[in-house]
Amino acid sequence: MKSLFRHRKRSKQSHSRAGDFLSLLILISMGCFMALPLVLAISNSLKPLEELFIFPPRFLVRNPTLNNFHDVFVLMSQSWVPFTRYIFNTVFITVTGTFGHLIIASLCAYALAKHNFPGQKFIFWIIVTALMFSTQVTAIPNYLIMSKIGWLDTYLSLVVPAIAKPLGLFLMKQFMEQIPTTLLEASRIDGASEWKIFWGIAMPQVKPAWLTLIIFCFQDLWNLQGSNYIYSEQLKTLPYALSQISAAGIARSGATAAVAVIMMVVPITIFMISQSNIIETMASSGIKE
Amino acid sequence: MKENQKLFPMLREYGKIKAKLLWKNMKKSKTSYLFIAPYCLLFLLFYLVPVLTSMGLSFTYFNVLEPPRFIGWKNYIDLFFADEIFLKAVKNTFLFAVITGPIGYFLALFIAWMINDIKNTKIRAFMTLVFYAPTISGQAYVVWKYIFSSDTYGLANGWLMKLGAIFGPILWFEDEKYIMPILIVVVLWMSMGTGFLSFIAGLQNVDRSLYEAGYMDGVKNRFQELWYITLPSMKEQLMFGAVMTITSSFAIHDQLAALAGFPSVNYSAHTVVSHLIDYGTIRFEMGYASAIATLLFMVMILCNKLVQLILRRVGQ
Known part of the structure; x- marks a missing residue:
């Protein structure tokens, strides 16, 4: 009786306490390996010049300063076009691309997951294969296609391919498989149109998948330099402009670190926010059993 | 003979009925086609057509200015018999893929599994973030350039000299001996990608009652x-993770170019993708570059088939 009680206290019965401790230890040491370079990046961005070039080098900053960030903004204000323009470009591309991707991929995923129609399996097979199309494989022909349809040097050349990214569709379709078909059947009998069922019933059921699609698409577009397709300075993206700052080499070590921190803060924050959401949604879906 | 005469009209009749049924079915699923149309159109234009074009162009000489000229297998023959740098790139790519692919994959699975055992949801979320952060933090990998900087201000050199282990700075990214090991560490650092998240989700969704029964x-x-x-x-997640790992480990280039330079010293960190970018965007030999892209793609598909076969045996 006593042993039964002890077992119940643990999450899983087959796990020994020593093992739990050991796995925590491994996890923490590996976590340090993952986190330290990022901590160093942040610490470097706060170091004054004399601390960046010091022997022996220090890991953490002694006298933190925002000079490096200030330098970045000064360099920005000297740029060819107003710096806000680069920011606008990236934000615009990211938001429209992510939004379009979510809707268009979800529409297709819904039909693939919950309808039966000829050719369905074949289309899904192609999309699974397409998960292996890395951007480098399609880059050259994509350039030729863009120039044929006259999209070079427009936002379209960056936004539209991102909308059709197979990864998002694949994930969404897999999530949508889990929606109980009876739920959809019931509203079909009630006479709701497919369009209504999609928006009213299917989409609210797959919120975690929304967030996943948003994160992945956001990440791609946020870091997109796009210099292959865009020539006009007014249309260039923020990562491109920032990479120009870091391209100056060792003299701008501090500014480079500041740039890296600026670029990583946004995706990490967004992931933090949406991750807690995903876990929450998953926890609430676990009660049913 | 007689039987055949009977069989053929029957078969034809059967075919006709089947085609009719299919057509009827297709007409009935008009809504479904409307749902998939926008995506499929874009997908066709920007993913499928490019890959097929790439395969087609790989048999031509094409420098963008003149129309492509058919030259048969010449690009492929040149790649394997006349291009030493390509062979070196292949060797490097396989080295990266064979080392970082499997290690990164199992590490992701292992870490996700350990994270899943943490009971406190806040700590679990935090640990997930810690491991996933390097992948999403854009170009934060440039920090490794500072760690392994070739002067005495770099962390590795500075500390090693302070300890007295070395007397002068080591040229980390200029010495062929060190380039690959350092880059492998950096790639592993960034390997907790999409597959990792999928493992975490998969682990959380395993039916609890199965554990009791077990x-x-x-x-x-x-x-x-x-x-x-x-x-x-969680076989589906395992398969998905494998596909993502294979795709990314054969496409390693950006980190290498940023850290070891492009081209790197004596092409010691040159991968197939580096070669592809070199010919596609610098030399504008699109036919040749397309041949590289096609080969890369074929190898990825082959690897996936192989991994699929292995993963079928999980739990048996």
Whole structure:
């Protein structure tokens, strides 16, 4: 009786306490390996010049300063076009691309997951294969296609391919498989149109998948330099402009670190926010059993 | 003979009926086609057509200015018999793929599995973030350039000299001996990608009652539990993770170019993708570059088939 009680206290019965401790230890040491370079990046961005070039080098900053960030903004204000323009470009591309991707991929995923129609399996097979199309494989022909349809040097050349990214569709379709078909059947009998069922019933059921699609698409577009397709300075993206700052080499070590921190803060924050959401949604879906 | 005469009209009749049924079915699923149309159109234009074009162009000489000229297998023959740098790139790519692919994959699975055992949801979320952060933080990998900087201000050199292990700075990214090991560490650092998140989600969705049942059936420790219960019930995630790992480990280039330079010293960190970018965007030999892209693609598909076969055996 006593042993039964002890077992119940643990999450899983087959796990020994020593093992739990050991796995925590491994996890923490590996976590340090993952986190330290990022901590160093942040610490470097706060170091004054004399601390960046010091022997022996220090890991953490002694006298933190925002000079490096200030330098970045000064360099920005000297740029060819107003710096806000680069920011606008990236934000615009990211938001429209992510939004379009979510809707268009979800529409297709819904039909693939919950309808039966000829050719369905074949289309899904192609999309699974397409998960292996890395951007480098399609880059050259994509350039030729863009120039044929006259999209070079427009936002379209960056936004539209991102909308059709197979990864998002694949994930969404897999999530949508889990929606109980009876739920959809019931509203079909009630006479709701497919369009209504999609928006009213299917989409609210797959919120975690929304967030996943948003994160992945956001990440791609946020870091997109796009210099292959865009020539006009007014249309260039923020990562491109920032990479120009870091391209100056060792003299701008501090500014480079500041740039890296600026670029990583946004995706990490967004992931933090949406991750807690995903876990929450998953926890609430676990009660049913 | 007679039977055949009877059989053929029957077959034809059968074919006709089938085609009719298909057409009827297709007409009935008009809504479904409307749902998939926008995506499929874009997908066709920007993913499928490019890959097919790439395959087609790989048999031509094409420099963008003149129309492509058909030259048969020449690009492929040149790649394997006249291009030493390509062969070096192939060797490097395989080295990266063989080392970082499997290690990164199992590490992601292992870490996700350990994270899943943390009971406190806040700590679990934090640990997930810690491991996933390097992948999403854009170009933060440039920090490794500071760690392994070739002057005495770099962390590795500075500390090693302070300790007295070395007397002068080591040229980390200029010495062929060090380039690959350092880059492999950096790539592993960034390997907790999409697959990792999928593992975490998969682990959380394993039916709890299976564990209870497994305990009754005599599952003794956490490793048996992992092999007999957890892994078989997340096969889909395992497969997905494998596809993502293969794709990314064959496409390594950006980190290498940023850290070791492009081209790197004596092409010691030159990968197939580096070669592709070199010919596609610098030399504008699109036919040749397309041949590289096509080969890369074929190898990825082959690897996936192989991994698929292996993963079928999980839990058996």
